[in-house]
Amino acid sequence: MARFLHVSDIHLGFDRYDNKIRTQDFFYALQDALDKYAIAESVDFVVISGDLFEHRNILPNILNQAQLCFQPLQDAGIPILAIEGNHDNRPYGTKTSWLRYLSDWGVVKLLEPGDVAAGEEFYRHWDEETRRGGYIDLPCGVRVLGSNWYGSTAPKAIESIASAIQALPPGPAHTVLLFHHGVEGQISRYQGALRYSELLPLREAGVDYLALGHIHKQYEIEGWIFNPGSTEANSVEEASFPRGVYLVELSADGVKADLKTDYCQRPIVRLRHKVTEHETMDQVEQGAIARIQAAVDMGKIDPSVEPIVELRIEGSIGFNRLDLDVRQLKDQLQHMSGALIFLLKFDAEEMTFDEYVADGSDRTVIEREVFHSLLSANATYKKRAGELAQGLINLKDEYRHGRSDDELYQFVQTLIHTDEL
Incomplete structure (x- = not known):
């Protein structure tokens, strides 16, 4: 039996909301998840199916975060196998990336198909000296294959990958493929997702575990396609998505993948407050304050953990919305909730009242x-x-x-x- 940890969409260097503490959250999430479910569980290896970094160009401290997270794995002799995602893949026309840098320095093993147009094999076995290769056969009895970020050409790339897998020499009992792409039907408003039928050639080629990334929501399909989701929520909209890391066992009985979520993640609380055109501006403000206070009193908001809080004010208002000092109200609500980040969304519409005026009126x-x-x-x-x-x-x-x-x-x-x- 082989055991490994599947993580994806880590997004080190995340800088939305322009908050340094929030940027650190993504580092702490990865660090804690690896400590609890890779080191403590003594897995055979770890796979990262894309988007280790938020940006292609990163600051030195973000690279340092990755090295700090991976050093304990290196010390424990746990290999880290990775592919690039759309966020951290090499810019067009360049030959390197920060993931390639980490791979060249022995921190991770970046599994990449060869350049067939340049005469290279599609899949070459990993070479420890050159730090290059598209797949690796591990002593635990698992063959792990990499891929690139293909975007809209993914369906065509799947055909090439399936053919290349079938052309490989016989290997270990289990085959894992790392692939950064999404499957249709998992989240709304996502263009370019793959149909399940487009992935079937990979199963027919012998893939037992398809390790996906890209979509920040956990899902599993037919017992062989797995996406753990992102390690941390990248927006308040993602707060409702299940996400985590997969602790996986491969055996003669098949695949057993347990989603693990008990690691360092910042709480996100989303609230709504309904207003009517009959309320004055003061009443609207007091209603918003009461909504936050009630959430604190009921324990939905815990100020001691500095959550991210969103309050969405909806409905109709009977005053000019520009008269409401939204910034002052937001600051007051943030102080009450102890929120690291407080998002006040004022979506209420101004009430209109139209009178009929007869033609010819003076x-x-x-x-x-x-x-x-x-x-x-x-x-x-x-x-x-x-x-x-x-x-x-x-x-x-x-x-x-x-x-x-x-x-x-x-x-x-x-x-x-x-x-x-």
Whole structure:
């Protein structure tokens, strides 16, 4: 029996939300997962099916993170077999990448098919001296094959890979293929996913375990296709996706893959707050504050762990949304929740109130109806819309008659009756 750990889409160097602590989360997730499920479990090897890094060009500290994570595996004699994904593959026209660098220095083994157009074999056995090769036969009885990032040409590449596998000399009892691509039907709004039927040539060629990456959601198909998802959520939208790392056993009885999720990951909490056009701006603010406080009181938000929190305000509002100080409200909610990152999404729409104006109406009637429509759509003034609409027309007349600024101000104060609103 052979045992290995399957991880993918690690994205070291993740920099969305421009938060250094959040960038470190991706390092801690990988480090903890490897410690718990590779080192502690004494696996035979580890596979990375693409996107070790977030970017093709990385800072020195991000490269250092990868080396810190992999050093304990090297010390334990656990080989790391990897392929490039779309995030970390070499730019067009270049011959190297940071994964290639790690491979050349003996940190990982980057398994890549040869350049057939240049006369190379599609699959050559891994050569420890040259640090090159497309597949490797491990002492634990597993053949592991690599692949490239193929994008839209993946269906055609699968045919070549299947043919190349069948042309290889007989090998160990089990075959694992690393392939960075997604299968249709797993997440919405994903273009270019492969159909299951397009992957079948690989199974017919003898692949027992197809180690996928690319889609940040865990899934398993027909007991031979496995995607663990990303090690950390790359966005709040991914918070609901199952994800983790696969601890896999290959034996004469088949494949046993257990998804492991109990490692360092930052909690993400997504909340919604519904508002109506009858609420004033103060009521909307207080409602949002109450929503966060309730989540804290119920234990849904634990400020001590500095979660990522998203509050989405939805519905209709009866005031100008620009009047709401969203930044100040966001800062207050972030302080209450203890969130490392607080995302306030204000998706409520301003209420509109249209009046019918008959053809041929005079200017005064049209003005009154326009004022009435605007005031009726405002939660603060809607109950006195008719009175205030006439008052605005009177204010205009007072201005045209040359009233002073102080007199106009006093007129407005009397009209509004601020203490009664």
